[in-house]
Amino acid sequence: MSLPNHFELLASDGHARTGKIATPHGVVRTPAFMPCATAGSIKGVHWRDVREAGVDIVLGNTYHLMLRPGAERIAALGGLQRFTGWNGPMLTDSGGFQVMSLSDLRKVGETAVTFRSHIDGARVELSPERSIEVQLLLGADIAMQMDECVRLPAERADIERAMALSLRWGERSLRAFETAPAGHMLFGIVQGGDVPELRQQSARGTVATGFHGYAIGGLAVGEPQAVMLAMIEKVALHLPTDRPRYLMGVGTPEDILEAVRRGVDMFDCVMPTRNGRHGVAFTRFGPINIRNSRHIDDPRPLDEESSWPPARSYSRAYLNHLVRAGETLGAMLLSEINIAYYQSLMSGIRDAISTRSFDAFYEQTRAGWARGDIPPR
Amino acid sequence: MSLPNHFELLASDGHARTGKIATPHGVVRTPAFMPCATAGSIKGVHWRDVREAGVDIVLGNTYHLMLRPGAERIAALGGLQRFTGWNGPMLTDSGGFQVMSLSDLRKVGETAVTFRSHIDGARVELSPERSIEVQLLLGADIAMQMDECVRLPAERADIERAMALSLRWGERSLRAFETAPAGHMLFGIVQGGDVPELRQQSARGTVATGFHGYAIGGLAVGEPQAVMLAMIEKVALHLPTDRPRYLMGVGTPEDILEAVRRGVDMFDCVMPTRNGRHGVAFTRFGPINIRNSRHIDDPRPLDEESSWPPARSYSRAYLNHLVRAGETLGAMLLSEINIAYYQSLMSGIRDAISTRSFDAFYEQTRAGWARGDIPPR
16 A cells, blocks of 8 residues: 655656655755754754755754653654754654664664663664654654665675665564654665665665655765765666655765756755864855865955855955864854755756756756866965 | 043933944944954854844954964954954954963063963064054954953052053053054053052053043952952042943953943953853843753743843753753854843843933842742743
């Protein structure tokens, strides 16, 4: 039996698609980039600016939030959207990925993964059923099945074992999701590392289980971009065209443009805020390391044609100074500038697909990045 | 010969006064609180919010800015107001106080103080003449004479020596300021520690030199509040009523209210942002330590009647979580909430003096602080 479909495909151009997803907290325009509200905030960015930058949906991390402040506490406070004041659509991950990357003494079993909290060392168990329970307590509009993600490079046997486990966990996640309120969605996750046959097997199995949408997991975890793109192409062949497709944890603006070209609808990444905290601004002319001494006396803005006011109004000299002096405002400004750049990229992508001019947009955008930053003054 | 007067006294109520100072970058309503843009930003607060909170004037630190990014660099970029995008009135300190508190291997001589930069260890010399030069390069609307500030408690002989040196440095500062563009101001600084006779001697000497306005320095440096207030009363007797009076580095909301009552017009302090970064919110009901577990499940805002939206809209539970999780947004929100609270206090003070109801305002405000926070939920 097929689950209700909340995704509407509005136009496509080649493999690139644009559409919208109706969630209980509002509409998400796709292709969509979801900034990460990892521990309940988009690091260094006011929620009003997240909204203002054109963000439709944000990602909350089950692992962080279940440990602090706790899923039951957030539920009692009205769910994550109300707790944070974001009040818009929210996707939560299953927690599985962060258990692997952040916790100590983790042990993966058939039933659940057990680990020690990176905050207080407490022993915690996360099963597919508990992950879904937590995500529903958080109030996720879109929840993710629990899966096991393998860092690449890895042995084929390890990739296959994790892929098969993810298929079984997907079925359990779906059963646990049966009690979810109407309108909420559960996405399955295709695993299989960098092995085409395993990707195909995982895609077929996940689609056979049947979810509201499909994610491609286990990429951007150490493999070259070409391998990532080849895996996306392989998986996309097996995904239904009427359901949203989400490439997890990706990525650079270039990764996103390439993945959209191959039929992906949704993305998330910490890159805009993490790189912003490290002094890197994303622009039409590629990433700019504002700490570089070439900017120290430069009165020009990052990009005088940016749609985001701080990218037009603050001088490179001021941003350079703030970053070098370790002033929080530097990280704040670069983080919101990056969030806004990512959103302007997604908006340009959506418009281009709608008008069947994605190829021209693709070439023009890549030409801007290739041109590089303006010459030093 | 008397310097031009840019201060207009509009009303007084007891010793409390309200007025306005005309500066090249705009009008400052007094009593005024100046947030500290120490290294070129109000830590953790967007400039638009500084403006929105009702701030008329900010303070820039000569010591920090001369070391990084450098006064000549800032001058080439149009001055500190343009460099930061603040574009409003700005007062700079002389750098002397930070040399004493932040640098290594400092040596105070008659001509100048020499020290090693806390940033890169470079040997730097700061004389009254260089301090004024730097402040004019920064574009200060109000510059401060160079002085020597002694931390209390201190020996009378040390206090007297520093006070006398400050008088001589005041005269040199004034001569150096003769080339300043019209409309810019130089304030003298009264020293003398906690010794009434030395305070009197310093006030008379400083007024005899003749400045655009007068500061009371060397307080809030370790002495009890009663001593500070007694020194203010002593000094105020000797200051001309037609010139602005600035109490440097003060302080808590209570310090400010008490000092206004004794005739002070201007204040600066890092407290709103520093305490904000440490999880403390200033409110009508006194300071609130939002990290305290009493707030962990509390859906109520900090103060539902606050004029500052985030103090009304975010729950205590969310702020508690952000601070505990070390999320930058927590420090950002509490810093701007505190800046806004200080400004609402100053606005209330000005209105009360204008309507000759300062005593009632004073009692009511103190009653709110004494009442304390709302009971835990």
